[in-house]
Amino acid sequence: xxxxxxxxxxxxxxxxxAGGEDPTTxxxxxxxxxxxxxxxxxxxxxxxxxxxxxESTSGGPGGTGESGTGPDTDSGASNATTEPAPIxxxxxxxxxxxxxxxxxxxxxxxxxxxKKAACGDGFVQVGxxxxxxxxxxxxxxxxxxxVAAxCGDGFVQxxxxxxxxxxxxxxxxxxxxVAAACGDGxxxxxxxxxxxxxxxxxxxxxxxCAAASCGDGVKQMGxxxxxxxxxxxxxxxxxxQPAxCGDGFVQAGxxxxxAGGMNNxxxxxxxxxxxxxxxxxxxxxxxxxxxxxxxxxxxxxxxGCGFNTSMCVSAMAPNFMGQVGPDFSAxxxxxxxxxxxxxxxxxxVPKEWGNDCVGTQFKKLxxxxxxxxxxxxxxxxxxxxxxxGLNAYPEMGLITEAKDQNKxxxxxxxxxxxxxxxxHTGVSWWGNGNGCNEASLSVTINNGCSWEAANCxxxxxxxxxxxxxxxxx
Numbered sequence: 027x028x029x030x031x032x033x034x035x036x037x038x039x040x041x042x043x044a045g046g047e048d049p050t051t052x053x054x055x056x057x058x059x060x061x062x063x064x065x066x067x068x069x070x071x072x073x074x075x076x077x078x079x080x081e082s083t084s085g086g087p088g089g090t091g092e093s094g095t096g097p098d099t100d101s102g103a104s105n106a107t108t109e110p111a112p113i114x115x116x117x118x119x120x121x122x123x124x125x126x127x128x129x130x131x132x133x134x135x136x137x138x139x140x141k142k143a144a145c146g147d148g149f150v151q152v153g154x155x156x157x158x159x160x161x162x163x164x165x166x167x168x169x170x171x172x173v174a175a176x177c178g179d180g181f182v183q184x185x186x187x188x189x190x191x192x193x194x195x196x197x198x199x200x201x202x203x204v205a206a207a208c209g210d211g212x213x214x215x216x217x218x219x220x221x222x223x224x225x226x227x228x229x230x231x232x233x234x235c236a237a238a239s240c241g242d243g244v245k246q247m248g249x250x251x252x253x254x255x256x257x258x259x260x261x262x263x264x265x266x267q268p269a270x271c272g273d274g275f276v277q278a279g280x281x282x283x284x285a286g287g288m289n290n291x292x293x294x295x296x297x298x299x300x301x302x303x304x305x306x307x308x309x310x311x312x313x314x315x316x317x318x319x320x321x322x323x324x325x326x327x328x329x330g331c332g333f334n335t336s337m338c339v340s341a342m343a344p345n346f347m348g349q350v351g352p353d354f355s356a357x358x359x360x361x362x363x364x365x366x367x368x369x370x371x372x373x374x375v376p377k378e379w380g381n382d383c384v385g386t387q388f389k390k391l392x393x394x395x396x397x398x399x400x401x402x403x404x405x406x407x408x409x410x411x412x413x414x415g416l417n418a419y420p421e422m423g424l425i426t427e428a429k430d431q432n433k434x435x436x437x438x439x440x441x442x443x444x445x446x447x448x449x450h451t452g453v454s455w456w457g458n459g460n461g462c463n464e465a466s467l468s469v470t471i472n473n474g475c476s477w478e479a480a481n482c483x484x485x486x487x488x489x490x491x492x493x494x495x496x497x498x499x
Contacts, residue, residue, distance in 0.1 A: 124136075124141050133152045178193065209223060211223030220235055227244055241266070271298075282302035283303070295331075339359065339387055341359065352402060358498050364379060366492065384410070386413070387499050390497065390499075406426045416443075416444050420441035422440060428457075452472070463480075
């Protein structure tokens, strides 16, 4: 068979030959560039014709240039082929591809870069992820678990005041992600005593979320007052009730006395109007008959809640113009009626020396004798013998006490003598009947002794002495 020159083959046949198959023989051959005898390479890619000798294929049978009966084997030809690169999107998982679903959709399981969808890739996988912001921040709108941020997820986002990840409303964060606060109507355990969700301060729960209690300083239901202290002498008791007469507490500046249910106008210790009793028991509170209107002397006593004035009198003071003696006003209703200074050789104590002590309102006498108001002795006589005289000579048992200026007792006989049984009409003896003996525990008046007031109750004065006389109702 005649062989066509490659330059004369149709284009389609040449393209077929490019695959290595010889259309004339059916053998696959590898063509290599040929050079002419001149050393020029064929520009067609096919073996170039030579200028001399018949055309031949290298390595052909017989080396005659004609085709042999078997395949053409060129010992210098290569059978290796290059593996094509994988194409992402061709629907086939090849090479380093993790997946290839043949589409460009990024919301399914396989991304358009042939990687499997995952949280954090920036694409929201439908039906799997709620969001995907490609970061690990949990304080934005999408958590690092690709779940949309919301109240209760345990992370504080946006307008949330808190988020403790639970639905408990008795801790510091409500299930609405609002921080617990007094007035929200929910009791924060360990912090609030109550929370009624209002701003009414005088109900069972204060505006400070403290349960109403006496002493909190807020007047609430059932309380008459609440001053926030435990003082019971002000206007509000520690029971949160207003202070009043009879509650047993003395309200300072308002009440004088308050013994509670024991207040009694007749027996005390306080009157029912919470004024203080004038006296109580033996306590006269320093008062005497002179402090009671209408009386100027006597013995004041206490009778229940008020004074007993039965021993008080309104006695006219004696017409006294003599020597002033000791003051016995604190010892009862004693008023001085006579006072003399007895000196040698004189007549200072007159015969009627007790006339100024006569008075129907005066029932008792006190005779005192001494060197001064700081040194004296006296006796108390339970009868005004200047007014009533003596019943006998002597009359016994009239002397009720015998003391000195220090209230120390001395001993004298309990008898009184007087001429004609009237001591202001002649000689009189007070204590006993001894005469002019300065050691005698008596007083002898106008007995012709060296002293008109002789003996002076045994003080052995030996010099001038005073004689004082007092009367009492």
